[in-house]
Amino acid sequence: MAKEARADFYPVPIVDQNTRPGAVTRLIIFIVVLTGAAIVFGLFRERLGDPFLLGMLGVLAMIGVGFLFATAIGFVQITPRSTGDELSKAFVDSMSQGLLVTDTKGRVVYANRAYADMTGASSAADLKTVEGLLSDVPEASVTIYRLASGLRDGQPGDGEFRLAQSIRPGAEPGARWYRARARAFSVPGQRLPMLAWQLADISQERAEQERFFLDLQKAIDHLDHAPAGFFSADQDGRVTYINATLAEWLGIDLASFTPGAVSLPDIVAGDGMALVRSVKADPGTTRNAVIDLDLTTMTGEALPVRFMHRVSASREGIGGPTRTIVLNRTQGEDASADLRASEVRFTRFFNSTPMAIAGVDASGRILRTNAPFLSLFSSVVDRDAVDRRVRLDTVIHGRDRPAFAAAFEKARQRQADIDPIDTVLPGNEDRHIRFYVNAVADGTGGEGAEESAIVYAVDTTEQKALEGQMAQSQKMQAVGQLAGGIAHDFNNVLTAIIMASDLLLTNHRPSDPSFPDIMNIKQNANRAASLVRQLLAFSRKQTLRPEVLNLTDVLADLRMLLARLVGNDIKLKIDHGRDLWPVKVDIGQFEQVVVNLAVNARDAMPAGGDLTVRTRNVTTEECKTFPYRELTAADYVVVEVEDTGSGIAPDVLKKIFEPFFTTKEVGKGTGLGLSMVYGIIKQTGGFIFCDSEVGKGSIFRIFLPRHIAEAKTAAEPGEAPSAAPAKPADSTKDLSGSATVLLVEDEDAVRMGGMRALTSRGYTVHEASSGVEALEVFEALGGKVDIVVSDVVMPEMDGPTLLGELRKRQPDIKFVFVSGYAEDAFARNLPADAQFGFLPKPFSLKQLATIVKDVLES
Numbered sequence: 001m002a003k004e005a006r007a008d009f010y011p012v013p014i015v016d017q018n019t020r021p022g023a024v025t026r027l028i029i030f031i032v033v034l035t036g037a038a039i040v041f042g043l044f045r046e047r048l049g050d051p052f053l054l055g056m057l058g059v060l061a062m063i064g065v066g067f068l069f070a071t072a073i074g075f076v077q078i079t080p081r082s083t084g085d086e087l088s089k090a091f092v093d094s095m096s097q098g099l100l101v102t103d104t105k106g107r108v109v110y111a112n113r114a115y116a117d118m119t120g121a122s123s124a125a126d127l128k129t130v131e132g133l134l135s136d137v138p139e140a141s142v143t144i145y146r147l148a149s150g151l152r153d154g155q156p157g158d159g160e161f162r163l164a165q166s167i168r169p170g171a172e173p174g175a176r177w178y179r180a181r182a183r184a185f186s187v188p189g190q191r192l193p194m195l196a197w198q199l200a201d202i203s204q205e206r207a208e209q210e211r212f213f214l215d216l217q218k219a220i221d222h223l224d225h226a227p228a229g230f231f232s233a234d235q236d237g238r239v240t241y242i243n244a245t246l247a248e249w250l251g252i253d254l255a256s257f258t259p260g261a262v263s264l265p266d267i268v269a270g271d272g273m274a275l276v277r278s279v280k281a282d283p284g285t286t287r288n289a290v291i292d293l294d295l296t297t298m299t300g301e302a303l304p305v306r307f308m309h310r311v312s313a314s315r316e317g318i319g320g321p322t323r324t325i326v327l328n329r330t331q332g333e334d335a336s337a338d339l340r341a342s343e344v345r346f347t348r349f350f351n352s353t354p355m356a357i358a359g360v361d362a363s364g365r366i367l368r369t370n371a372p373f374l375s376l377f378s379s380v381v382d383r384d385a386v387d388r389r390v391r392l393d394t395v396i397h398g399r400d401r402p403a404f405a406a407a408f409e410k411a412r413q414r415q416a417d418i419d420p421i422d423t424v425l426p427g428n429e430d431r432h433i434r435f436y437v438n439a440v441a442d443g444t445g446g447e448g449a450e451e452s453a454i455v456y457a458v459d460t461t462e463q464k465a466l467e468g469q470m471a472q473s474q475k476m477q478a479v480g481q482l483a484g485g486i487a488h489d490f491n492n493v494l495t496a497i498i499m500a501s502d503l504l505l506t507n508h509r510p511s512d513p514s515f516p517d518i519m520n521i522k523q524n525a526n527r528a529a530s531l532v533r534q535l536l537a538f539s540r541k542q543t544l545r546p547e548v549l550n551l552t553d554v555l556a557d558l559r560m561l562l563a564r565l566v567g568n569d570i571k572l573k574i575d576h577g578r579d580l581w582p583v584k585v586d587i588g589q590f591e592q593v594v595v596n597l598a599v600n601a602r603d604a605m606p607a608g609g610d611l612t613v614r615t616r617n618v619t620t621e622e623c624k625t626f627p628y629r630e631l632t633a634a635d636y637v638v639v640e641v642e643d644t645g646s647g648i649a650p651d652v653l654k655k656i657f658e659p660f661f662t663t664k665e666v667g668k669g670t671g672l673g674l675s676m677v678y679g680i681i682k683q684t685g686g687f688i689f690c691d692s693e694v695g696k697g698s699i700f701r702i703f704l705p706r707h708i709a710e711a712k713t714a715a716e717p718g719e720a721p722s723a724a725p726a727k728p729a730d731s732t733k734d735l736s737g738s739a740t741v742l743l744v745e746d747e748d749a750v751r752m753g754g755m756r757a758l759t760s761r762g763y764t765v766h767e768a769s770s771g772v773e774a775l776e777v778f779e780a781l782g783g784k785v786d787i788v789v790s791d792v793v794m795p796e797m798d799g800p801t802l803l804g805e806l807r808k809r810q811p812d813i814k815f816v817f818v819s820g821y822a823e824d825a826f827a828r829n830l831p832a833d834a835q836f837g838f839l840p841k842p843f844s845l846k847q848l849a850t851i852v853k854d855v856l857e858s
Contacts, residue, residue, distance in 0.1 A: 037060065093113045095114055096114055096200070097114060097200040098114045098115030098117075098118045098200070099114065101197075102197070106129055106132075108124075108127055115127075119168060120169045129197070130182075130199060134180075137163065140178070143159035143180060147159060148182070150182065151184055154184055156181070156184070157181070157183075160177060160179045160202065161177075161178055161180070162175060163175065163176050163177075176203045177201070177203045177205075178199060178201055179198075179199075180197065180198070180199055180200075182195065183196050223243050224244035224245065225244060226243065226245060228327055229242075229245045229305070229327075230243040230245070230246060230324065231243070231246055231324055232321055232322065232324070233263075235321065236263075238259075238262070239259070239260070239262045239263065240260060242254070242262075249297070249326075251299055264276060267295050267296055268295060269294040269296045270372075271371035271374075272293035272371050274373075274375030275293055275374060276291065276293075276309065279309055281312050281313040282313065283313050283317040285313065286310055287310070289307075289383075291306070292305075292307075292329070293307065293351055295326075303330070304328075304329040305327060306326070307325070307326060308326075309324045310322060351371040351372075353372065355457065356369070356376045356457040356459075357370045357372070358370075358373050358455045359451040359454055360408070360451060361450070361452055362412060362452040364392055364393060365389040365391055365392070366389060366390055367450070373457065376457060377425070379425070380394060380427070381394060381395060392455060393405070395426065396421075397429075400421055403421050404437070407421055407435075408453060410437070411437045411439040414439045420434050420436050421437070423435065431461050432460045433457055433459060433460065434457070435456070436455070439452075440453060491841035492750055492841065494528055495747075495753070495841045496747065496750050497842075498843070499756075499844065499845050500753060501522035501525065505519070505522070506760075546585055546684070547587060548584050548707055548709070549582065549584070549585060549587055551615050551637060552580055554590065555594070555615065558591055559572075559574055561595070562594070562598050565598055565599060565602065566611055570608055570611050571608075571610045571611070573610065573611070574612075580615055581617055581707070582706070582707045583704040583705065585684050586680075586684070589680045593702070594641070596676065597677065598611065598613075598641065601641065601645060601698070604643055605644065609643060609644040609645055609697075610643070611641075611644075612642045613642075614639075615638065615640075616637075617706075618703070620634055620635055628687070634706070637706060639704065642697065642699040645698065646694070646695065647695055647696055648690070648694070649694055656690060681704075684704065686704040686705060687702075687703040688702050688703070735849040735853050737853060737856065738763065739786035739787055739856055740784060740786045740787075741758055741763045741785075741786065741787050741852065742765075742766050742767075742781075742785045742790075743766070744768045744769075744770070744774040744794070744799070744802065745767075745794075746791060746795060750841075751767055757848050757849060758848065758852065766781065770794050770797060771796060771799065771801060774788070774790065775806075778809070786856065787813070787855060787856055788813060788814070788816070790818070791817075791818055792818075799817055807834075815835075815855075816839060816851055817837070819840065819841060820841040837851050837855040
């Protein structure tokens with residue numbers, strides 16, 4: 001225990017107006033008088049004589065000794081004397097809280113009367129410090145130790161504690177509550193601070209708090225177990241309070257309920273939120289409304305209820321918290337139970353139907369609406385407008401109001417089979433609405449009477465969008481089929497031209513005058529073949545060789561080529577995404593897609609600009625954030641090609657992927673570039689979209705499906721069989737042979753050219769114009785055929801069927817398909833283990849001889 005002592009120290013207040021002047025002025029006068037007297041005595045000492053001089057000095061000495069004595073006992077003060085100590089001491093002594101001031105060593109410097117009374121000290125000897133009084137009391141020791149430790153660190157603090165009995169000896173028995181505060185303060189002229197302790201008996205305050213808490217608990221208990229539900233929500237619809245009755249109805253565990261964790265849309269079923277949101281208060285007011293709707297319980301069941309809903313708004317119009325009483329419409333017993341049950345069923349049907357419904361009187365005013373109606377037309381009318389009985393034609397676009405007026409007039413006349421009205425939402429022409437107007441058979445039809453018509457409204461925006469997508473898809477499919485058919489026919493013609501050119505070139509030396517003309521024919525035929533390949537790409541009937549790739553590596557290898565293509569005036573930037581997923585694409589075709597988009601971007605920026613190619617992963621959830629309806633939710637790797645060019649007008653944007661559509665000058669574009677890009681991406685299983693703004697630029701987004709490797713032990717059902725691709729022609733390889741070849745081709749020019757090419761290489765060639773004829777030739781030769789070269793699409797019997805028939809007769813027969821279509825277009829119709837060679841049209845004599853030689857040697 002700290003050493004206890006008693007001292008008297010009362011610091012002088014900083015401000016004290018109760019002062020009176022001291023004796024400084026009189027002291028100065030007294031000194032002046034003594035000095036003057038001494039001078040006089042020195043000047044007139046001889047005249048006055050020693051006896052008189054000694055007498056005067058004795059008198060002055062007595063006066064000085066008296067002044068010193070008066071100063072010592074405080075009768076005379078040299079400095080101004082203050083009465084502030086008494087005032088401060090009286091104020092502190094009158095406080096109801098005990099106050100104790102000690103020095104840092106624990107010596108008591110001051111204690112007021114309240115502290116003495118509270119601790120039972122009757123004299124200074126009985127006075128104890130707070131630490132000495134309570135440090136050994138278990139209920140208070142922790143708090144006192146914490147406060148004392150804080151004082152040593154210069155930190156003020158406070159705490160409350162409960163004792164089983166009063167700290168004053170002899171007090172009435174019973175538990176008491178105390179509050180202790182401690183702080184350190186500095187005193188002018190002293191190096192060490194003083195420590196002030198305040199001790200207050202707060203038992204009465206605590207008792208009042210407990211009484212208030214019990215009253216509050218009773219009120220909450222009454223509210224919690226009232227026969228009606230109650231909840232409060234903030235302006236954002238988050239439920240901040242819910243009583244036990246409503247929680248029980250909804251199946252919510254109040255023990256785990258967190259304010260704000262549940263929102264109104266979570267518990268209000270269907271379009272009921274439209275009814276709730278429609279209740280709005282004017283600035284600075286509150287508004288009450290009665291709403292019938294369904295709530296959704298935690299088990300997913302519907303609970304029909306009636307809201308007594310109150311909303312408020314500040315003077316600035318900002319919505320405040322809502323308070324709602326909830327009545328369970330399935331409970332209660334009275335004589336009208338059947339009627340109430342019928343009313344509940346009707347209300348639930350009326351507000352839960354997916355159609356917006358409004359009852360209209362004879363003058364076209366809205367009498368009542370359901371929740372979907374307020375939700376659908378929330379941007380045009382609100383609950384206040386409905387309460388004012390606004391006319392229904394306010395929710396119909398101006399251009400369609402005459403048609404609605406005619407339909408409504410038919411309803412008033414009780415006519416049936418009224419045609420629906422298709423219109424758009426006023427102010428939002430992208431929102432399509434279809435109205436159905438039905439007459440009310442039992443209505444009086446009078447002015448201001450009950451409903452004359454029931455109007456149903458359905459949002460057909462999605463339907464219109466799907467219709468547009470279907471029409472566009474069918475158009476692109478039809479164009480693709482047409483392009484594919486044209487490409488197939490052109491391939492046959494070009495094959496004949498190229499082969500004929502090759503035959504002519506074999507018979508003409510470079511020095512012949514006609515040699516350049518023949519070469520020109522072949523070169524233009526090859527150029528035409530390139531255009532045909534673009535058509536096939538659009539129709540998705542070209543041959544793809546997909547492989548698993550990392551687009552980061554592909555674009556890094558393509559960077560130099562792109563930089564040369566776009567030139568020095570355009571700043572090229574490639575932004576690689578991190579940890580890109582693998583994709584399965586044909587690397588050559590993908591590079592062609594990127595190059596084509598880069599060239600188009602270059603042409604859109606003749607004065608220079610920025611071209612950015614970026615990649616990133618897009619998850620299934622992120623797909624939902626894109627405004628593309630055709631995009632199916634999945635994991636994709638997205639390639640974005642963005643330029644700062646002139647942009648694309650909206651009417652042109654709809655046509656950019658159509659073949660032969662171009663905005664470039666004649667001779668500068670074929671109109672097949674973007675259609676080829678579209679076809680390649682579609683054939684790969686991806687999607688491509690374009691967003692553009694005139695004057696700001698365009699951005700093409702390519703969505704390539706994420707490839708997830710799967711272990712395969714055998715060919716799966718329906719998997720395309722393996723085709724041996726045509727190898728590049730080796731100029732040094734011997735292409736001659738002596739095998740027997742059955743050439744099957746329905747185009748005479750192609751068949752004749754192929755026959756001459758193979759015959760010139762030493763092969764024995766038998767020809768057939770169809771699959772049926774090929775079987776006859778095969779039978780006539782007794783099956784002595786080494787290899788069959790066949791077209792795919794032929795009359796009577798196509799190539800895949802011919803392969804199956806010949807393999808039945810001779811399982812190990814070699815087979816080569818030639819076609820203008822991709823092998824995928826027919827390979828899935830073949831057995832999974834079918835092996836064959838493939839040569840795409842158009843081809844040259846050398847390519848035909850090469851594939852025959854390779855397949856024979858395989």
